[in-house]
Amino acid sequence: MKLAETTGGPEGAAAPKLDRRRAPDTAARILDAAESLFSIRGYHGVSLRDIATQAGVQVALTHYHFGSKEDLFGAVIDRRADAHVAGMADALVQARQVAGDQSTRRRAIIRAFITPIVDRSMRGGAGWKNYIRLMALVANMPQQEAFISPFRQHFDDVIAAYVEALRALHPEMDEGDVQWGFFFFQAMITHILAESGMLDRQSGGRFSSSELDAMVERMVDFVGAGFTGLGAGGLA
Amino acid sequence: MKLAETTGGPEGAAAPKLDRRRAPDTAARILDAAESLFSIRGYHGVSLRDIATQAGVQVALTHYHFGSKEDLFGAVIDRRADAHVAGMADALVQARQVAGDQSTRRRAIIRAFITPIVDRSMRGGAGWKNYIRLMALVANMPQQEAFISPFRQHFDDVIAAYVEALRALHPEMDEGDVQWGFFFFQAMITHILAESGMLDRQSGGRFSSSELDAMVERMVDFVGAGFTGLGAGGLA
DNA sequence: TTTTTAGTTGAACGATCGACTAAATTTACC
């Protein structure tokens, strides 16, 4: 299986020269199509022929570039994982530098968790929107270890860092309560990002799915106050 | 398509006598197997042969009793929907009779939304546990209208009743804020009920998945306080 | 008893699935 490596790391001892022949964007087009389809219909709801058709290539090319269907799914996840994890880690570092009372600093951490995700979904282009939705879709199928474990592998550490930041900020809270609160928070985000159409439907058109920015602020208000219900000091 | 009616309501004008020949519980066993498998692997991840095997019947029987695969999926949803909706409506009626300050009454409504769901998942037997998980799984696939619309058909009204109860309790709140808060709340529940194993994993074994009762109280604390962040009066 | 009918069986249907291969084509490098 050959991954679509954009930078090309040398595998052997001496392989100094770039030896990419063609492959202008075929691999990327396959990944884009797979990302889009998987994020909507799930792994089993998509066939390699669906992906190949949407990418405008032959079915065999999916096997040539990425190996099996499972490998392709993993490649879709891996493509954007590092960039996303780095973005979240950066946001957390900045949030930890925010000064103010407990409530202000808590809200900064909360906002720093949503913002990188929502930003990429809204302003990162169609690819990122699909990727975020795929993340949510996978997170909601925890029974299937094979699908969720690659995700956990990427994101577990940075998520633990957020929990640790909240724990350090709230020594007065029970450690378990902090974890519960963050778990509730994470559950909210995961479900909401699974799609954007439900908002419009449920409220009879009052909320627009494109108004995710406004939703982020409501969410910070809600979660920030929610922590006070679990014993966090400071005002909501 | 013939539904598996346990009590047997007369369809025509005069059909007094039970006319079940054999088929003691075949249809129910098929529904049980489908419910269990769909709730774990999703619609496309399960074949009719998987279902028939787990039910211990022939594949053709799934088609005989329930028609197509989509029809079978719909029958699984329909089987328990009415009972569940009725239970939620009852819980809401009782919650609206709770006296006390705004915070107490708000918490009563919140608790009345989680309790019927968690109770059935924990103490309703394996069938209900699978059904609740299937609800969450479907709710997390909003892109696929064909799957979610039968669910909405059953549950939209009673959910709207909960929102209305909160709105009536909080005239000081912006109407949109009430909807946002309940939407956040619903998103939490949906994701959490998609499974019970994630709790154990994420916290390194600190939370047991069987401790859903404790979680419900944390959730009431968190959501009850969260509403104050959206402008609700009363203490958390 | 005879007829009718709901239920079940075992096997097949055409279609599509993921996976794979050999040949043809294109490109980079000498």
Added chain:
DNA sequence: GGTAAATTTAGTCGATCGTTCAACTAAAAA
């Protein structure tokens, strides 16, 4: 320009998919 590696094409493989059918069983109705 020639050569070898990289890429693409077209097609096939066995397995499995949802669906269907005719034959069979047993209970209810006549």
